[in-house]
Amino acid sequence: MLEPPFPLPYSSTDLTGRVALVTGASSGLGWRFARTLASAGASVVATARRGDKLNELAAVITATGGTCLPLTMDVTRADQLIETVGRAEDALGLVDILVNNAGIPDAQRAHKMSIELIDSVLDTNVRAPFILCCEVARRLIGAKRPGRIVNISSIGAFNYDGNGAALYSTSKASINRMTETLAMEWARFGINVNAIAPGSFSSEMMDGMIERIGDVTTQFPRRRLGDPAQLDSTLLYLVAPSSEFVTGTIIKVDDGQAPR
Numbered sequence: 704m705l706e707p708p709f710p711l712p713y714s715s716t717d718l719t720g721r722v723a724l725v726t727g728a729s730s731g732l733g734w735r736f737a738r739t740l741a742s743a744g745a746s747v748v749a750t751a752r753r754g755d756k757l758n759e760l761a762a763v764i765t766a767t768g769g770t771c772l773p774l775t776m777d778v779t780r781a782d783q784l785i786e787t788v789g790r791a792e793d794a795l796g797l798v799d800i801l802v803n804n805a806g807i808p809d810a811q812r813a814h815k816m817s818i819e820l821i822d823s824v825l826d827t828n829v830r831a832p833f834i835l836c837c838e839v840a841r842r843l844i845g846a847k848r849p850g851r852i853v854n855i856s857s858i859g860a861f862n863y864d865g866n867g868a869a870l871y872s873t874s875k876a877s878i879n880r881m882t883e884t885l886a887m888e889w890a891r892f893g894i895n896v897n898a899i900a901p902g903s904f905s906s907e908m909m910d911g912m913i914e915r916i917g918d919v920t921t922q923f924p925r926r927r928l929g930d931p932a933q934l935d936s937t938l939l940y941l942v943a944p945s946s947e948f949v950t951g952t953i954i955k956v957d958d959g960q961a962p963r
Contacts, residue, residue, distance in 0.1 A: 709945075716939040719744035722795045723942070724788065726778060726835070727805030729756035731906030732855065735931035736802050736938055741769030743939060745800060748791040750776040770795070778805045778831035779823065788838045799850040800942050801839045803832035806855065806874075808908060813869040821870060828874035829881070836885055840894050849893030851942040852885070854878050856900040858957040875900070879953050886951030895950040897941045902957025904929035923960045 723740045727733035729751035741747045741764045749757050749764075749771055757773035764771035772794050776787045791798050806828045809820060836852055843850040859868065860875035879898060886896040903909060903919060905928045920926045937956055940946050955961075 713945045714943070715945055716743050716943045718800070718942065721745040721800055721942075722748065722791065722798050723800035723802065724748040724750065724791055724798045724835075724839070725802040725804055726750050726776070726831070728760060729753040731908065732901070732904060732931050732934065733802075733804040734760055735934070736804060737771065738764060738769075739935045739938060740800065740802075740942070741771060742767070746770040746772070746795045748772045748774060748787075748795065748798065750774050750787055751805070752777055778835075779826040781830075781834055784831060784834050785838050788835070788842065792842065797842060797846055797848060798839050799843060799848060801835060801850070801852045802938070803835055803852070803854045803878075805831065806857075806908075809868050809870045812867055816870065824870050824874055828871070829877045832878060833881060836881070836896065840885070840889055840892070843894055844889075844892050849947075850895070852894065852896040853938060853941050854882050854896070854898040856882070856898045856953060858900050858902045858955060858961045860900060860953075861955070862961045882953060883951045890950055895941075895947065897950060898953040899934065899937050899941070900953050900955045900957070901934060902929060902955075902960040904931055904934070906931070923958065925958055927958070929956070929958055 723745040725733055725737045728737045728749035737747045737749045737760060749760050751757055754775040761771040761773040774787050774790060776783050788798060807824060809824050832854055856878045857875040859872045860879050863872040882896050882898040920928060934956060937954055
């Protein structure tokens with residue numbers, strides 16, 4: 704009997720030798736993503752605006768045997784985005800995993816939003832991920848190396864109840880389409896681009912929302928928020944060697960919170 708071309712099961716999540724850049728890593732999902740990738744063997748570049756929080760994260764990761772480079776970065780500054788990818792490469796090697804996690808809500812009715820808030824949401828949620836995707840891909844293509852990009856969308860990209868955050872929903876729908884188009888453009892280079900669309904998970908952003916509008920979990924079938932740890936398996940699947948055939952996909956992880 705011929706041996707199968709892949710091991711059984713083909714499900715390794717070993718990221719040894721990989722370099723992962725995570726945005727919005729100072730808290731919430733990004734903090735967890737950075738720790739998860741480091742625990743799987745990747746060298747992690749943790750980025751955010753709050754340097755003190757990044758240093759705390761780096762200390763936690765290194766204390767458990769991982770590698771973490773904390774780099775402060777404002778995602779609304781294109782020059783800092785490009786500079787940070789270069790600094791990461793100089794320190795740890797070519798970035799071949801990118802997790803575009805940084806994002807902000809608008810939490811306002813569309814007609815009440817200031818131009819400054821509109822610009823901030825679009826710059827953070829759409830422009831920054833696009834620039835980072837392109838910068839990381841450009842370097843991978845130049846080096847003739849494959850890579851994995853995971854964009855963090857939201858279940859809000861698919862559902863909106865009309866009670867505020869229309870621009871946030873729009874920005875996350877843009878992330879979904881960005882994921883699909885860049886996946887098509889870069890498939891020939893071995894660069895996979897996918898997205899995760901989480902429902903409501905425990906985070907600083909969610910804490911702020913609950914403080915403003917009350918306990919949202921009363922509307923959910925299971926009356927609970929997700930724990931960031933419950934995204935580990937999805938993230939690792941999308942960056943692992945065994946998902947090499949998966950690109951241009953948006954995976955919903957929402958506990959049945961949103962209507963179908």
